[in-house]
Amino acid sequence: MQFSDLSKHFGIIGNTVTDLQSRRKQMLNDLSEIIAINSVEAERSAADAPFGAELRNALDWFLNKASHYGLKVGENGGYYGWAEYGDPESPLIGIICHIDIVPAGSGWEGDPFKMRSENGKVYGRGAADDKGPLVAALHVLKKLKDDKTKLKHRVRLIVGCNEETGSLCLKKYAAEGEIPVVSLTPDSDFPVINSEKGILHTDAELIPDEIFLNNVIELSAGERANVVPGSAYFIIKRDGTIYETLKKTDPQLTADVFRTPAITEKLVEIGAEAEDFGIEHSDRGIKITARGVAGHAMDPDKADNALWKIWAFLRAYAPESEFISRIYDNFCRKDCAKTIGAYKEDEKSGRLTINMGVARYEGSKLTIKFDFRLPITADPDSTEAALKSALPGEAVIKRARFADNLYIDESSPLIKTLLSVYAEETGEKNPKPIQTGGGTYARELPNAVAFGPTFPGAETNIHNADENIEVAHLYKLYDIYLKAIKALDTLY
Numbered sequence: 001m002q003f004s005d006l007s008k009h010f011g012i013i014g015n016t017v018t019d020l021q022s023r024r025k026q027m028l029n030d031l032s033e034i035i036a037i038n039s040v041e042a043e044r045s046a047a048d049a050p051f052g053a054e055l056r057n058a059l060d061w062f063l064n065k066a067s068h069y070g071l072k073v074g075e076n077g078g079y080y081g082w083a084e085y086g087d088p089e090s091p092l093i094g095i096i097c098h099i100d101i102v103p104a105g106s107g108w109e110g111d112p113f114k115m116r117s118e119n120g121k122v123y124g125r126g127a128a129d130d131k132g133p134l135v136a137a138l139h140v141l142k143k144l145k146d147d148k149t150k151l152k153h154r155v156r157l158i159v160g161c162n163e164e165t166g167s168l169c170l171k172k173y174a175a176e177g178e179i180p181v182v183s184l185t186p187d188s189d190f191p192v193i194n195s196e197k198g199i200l201h202t203d204a205e206l207i208p209d210e211i212f213l214n215n216v217i218e219l220s221a222g223e224r225a226n227v228v229p230g231s232a233y234f235i236i237k238r239d240g241t242i243y244e245t246l247k248k249t250d251p252q253l254t255a256d257v258f259r260t261p262a263i264t265e266k267l268v269e270i271g272a273e274a275e276d277f278g279i280e281h282s283d284r285g286i287k288i289t290a291r292g293v294a295g296h297a298m299d300p301d302k303a304d305n306a307l308w309k310i311w312a313f314l315r316a317y318a319p320e321s322e323f324i325s326r327i328y329d330n331f332c333r334k335d336c337a338k339t340i341g342a343y344k345e346d347e348k349s350g351r352l353t354i355n356m357g358v359a360r361y362e363g364s365k366l367t368i369k370f371d372f373r374l375p376i377t378a379d380p381d382s383t384e385a386a387l388k389s390a391l392p393g394e395a396v397i398k399r400a401r402f403a404d405n406l407y408i409d410e411s412s413p414l415i416k417t418l419l420s421v422y423a424e425e426t427g428e429k430n431p432k433p434i435q436t437g438g439g440t441y442a443r444e445l446p447n448a449v450a451f452g453p454t455f456p457g458a459e460t461n462i463h464n465a466d467e468n469i470e471v472a473h474l475y476k477l478y479d480i481y482l483k484a485i486k487a488l489d490t491l492y
Helices: 002-034 055-069 131-146 168-176 241-249 255-259 261-269 307-319 324-329 380-390 413-426 471-491
Strands: 072-076 081-083 091-098 116-118 121-123 154-160 182-185 193-196 197-207 216-221 231-236 279-280 288-289 353-362 367-375 398-403 432-437 448-449 468-470
Touching: 002 055, 002 131, 002 471, 055 081, 055 131, 055 261, 072 168, 081 131, 081 168, 091 131, 091 193, 091 471, 121 471, 131 154, 131 471, 154 168, 168 288, 182 193, 182 471, 193 448, 197 380, 216 307, 231 307, 241 255, 255 261, 255 279, 288 307, 307 324, 307 353, 324 380, 353 448, 367 380, 380 398, 413 448, 413 471, 468 471
Parallel strands: 091 154, 091 182, 182 448, 193 432
Antiparallel strands: 072 081, 081 154, 116 121, 121 468, 197 367, 197 398, 216 231, 216 353, 231 288, 279 288, 353 367
């Protein structure tokens, strides 16, 4: 190789490195910008903002950014938006992400809406679920466009606005939009998801017994059924039996009341400690606060439900209340599906799980919101029947949401192709498809499958405080999805 050729060779390499660095820097900048928008679903704020002003802002950010990158964009009334690359006459390959997030909650080391970098990770609400994957997918389309890549298909990045609360956005797309021949949903785990449990949300309205009514002024925990509550509280009356019992234990009502045998015994049963509680005095009454660890309802055993600790406290100091006892005995334990007679398990989709995600009481009625993840062998009707039988009194239950399970045979060309791409990019030998209790957009469109973004062993804290994604993993998502699009373009 002559000197001139050699210099050209190294110049190309240098430009490639520069391009890589520039793209990665821009990906992080984009992720920082979208994390800064608190895109939690809220009440409709305008005709084109069905999920609130902040989600409208987040969708506008996506549309403006994609347009700036030279992609064709569109939307439907604030329900969803899209960006695409390719021949407008060719069939679609879809990448489906969501831009909404769950509430930040408490326990963050920093501002959940100001992305921070630490120990090779970036932190912020939505970093992993699902804004990081959205940014990676957006830059895949940008790369295809910048390189003028020749494909048989258009590639469309579809961005929904209420995946966390029922996926009305993608249901609307499925009814009105162009259906891709195949779609990826980067909203779960690698290597690839071929089985998703059904999702059942049921609201229960209960009338407490006299013991509860005479003691409790207010009770509150959780924001969403699909999130394990990391904090909870209740306020007790100063003229109730619980107050009198506490006063006998500790006249000053300090934190020492949480170390008495009555409560300690119940705390041990649920793996809690006295340090998980706090106490405040006010004109209204005595406020008892419980702290746990929030988490995703798809795997409630990995979290620490603060609401359980509230019921443990009430059960310890009002053991004569059948109302309190039935809730505590039936639902405040990891095997509660077995306790209430709803347990199902199968090899393809795993076991049935229950999350008591929300509780509200102020006045005379207690409302509890439950999240069930149903294996293939379970059905919503029998699950709700078991729930009603296990609840105290004449509970009124109402189905708030149901999404059926999804199963794609691991021998399908789609699954085999994505496993091959994953193996090539990660070096993992003989990866296998997995099942999840999480719900993804994959069940909303035909021939769709969840593919990442969470790598095996990664602790992303999805739906928890300090949600994060490893920077190296963000870059690897880009590589995997770029290769996957090219592989699917050949397959279909």
